[in-house]
Amino acid sequence: MTVARRRAADGTFRDAVHRIVRQIPRGRVCTYGDVARLAGRPGAARAVGRLMAEGAIPGLPYHRVIGAGGAIGGYGSGVAFKAALLAAEGVTVRRGRVVDFARLRWSASQGNATRRRPV
DNA sequence: TTTTTGACTCTGA
């Protein structure tokens, strides 16, 4: 491997966050705090938000990362566009809040098929 | 190394 690929998985917080965000299924959402916790740094929600703003990896579903309690959070191109992207996946956003956030909330451990009761 | 920044979150008024 060449040193040029130092952006690859190296155990850094940033890489951990990127890998997690990439796993969020379509039609589901995850909070900044959740991502931080999954990355092994509970409480680093703010740091996660900053990484989202960087958008270092195009193609990642950054729009699926929202605020605590289902708050829409922010977005580089505007929260309106973020809401539109979510709507396109079947996630309804009303008054800056994700409807049925509790059910659409995603966790790495359940992303597979642990859902015993489909929506 | 210290300071600043930012798509956060919780608590209390």
Add this chain to the structure above:
DNA sequence: ATCAGAGCCAAAA
């Protein structure tokens, strides 16, 4: 429900 304040963390300056 809405707002201000404080706490927290990682990356960049």
